[in-house]
Amino acid sequence: MSFFNRLSQGLSKSRERFTSFFPTQTTEKLTAAQWQDVEDGLIMADCGAQLAMDWVEAAKKSKQPISTLRASMKAALHNSSPLSQNKPFILLIAGVNGTGKTTTIGKLAHMYVAQGKKVLVGAADTFRAAAVEQLEVWVERAGADIVKQAEGADPASVAFDTISRGIAKNYDIIIIDTAGRVQTDTSLMNELAKVYRVMGKALPDAPHEVWHVVDGGTGQNAMVQVEKFREIIHTTGLIVTKLDGTGKGGILLQLSAKFQLPVRYVGVGESLEDLMPFDADAYINSLLPETTTTPSA
């Protein structure tokens, strides 16, 4: 399956939603009630009330409402700058429980290995034995290597060891997995702060990137999650997963706009290939295809 088809198929639920609230097959101007439906639809797709209102305002005034809406959606997305060229390139992955961190690390490792990189993954989710085993399975599938310690070990120590080993053994990319934690759990957030701090002791500018993994179906709570994690680990980018399971592909636009963070990847399924580098045009075109029939104003 081509890249675009995979993305497009993964986003089909969101696309159904986005295209459902735009009346198609009509050449009439949209009525006030129809515009209200568009605004409500955007809110229900998790674009947020403020953005929905602003976008509809702009689209209403336009002769080509869908094009204008698409342009507004694109403008909400924070542009991503190229990733740094550090070697090793050190990446910290965090987020609340079950968002898809470990799976995403498996997919990332697979992608980087396919690009000819030597990849080392640190099992700093030492909370439960199963977490390390799960990561091991992914790392093996991806053809990468792992650093682990016993269950209950200090996650910061695992992160430190991983970086030290990665430098000594000349790895290109080092990815640190962390335990899921809710942003309101102070002791677990302190633990994460320590992982971040200790990574900087292993190598002064580490981590080079901190990617917050968000479950695309979370709803408005994702806004709070990103805000709180960012205070602790200075998030540099977002990965939004499980977009294949939700009709709410709008959260990504709202998160990127609010926090001025680039979306780096999106997850659209459970297999190794189901992680897509984020592309704003492809994403928006998957939600609201260019071919959507637009009523002329």
Ligand SMILES: Nc1nc2c(ncn2[C@@H]2O[C@H](COP(=O)(O)OP(=O)(O)OP(=O)(O)O)[C@@H](O)[C@H]2O)c(=O)[nH]1
């Ligand atoms: N459909 C779908 N499922 C996904 C995606 N990404 C992850 N999952 C599933 O989400 C579940 C949780 O994934 P994990 O990778 O274990 O999540 P985690 O964030 O590491 O979880 P904790 O370590 O427990 O916090 C698994 O069943 C994954 O297969 C995705 O993009 N699409």
Ligand SMILES: [Mg+2]
């Ligand atoms: Mg995990």
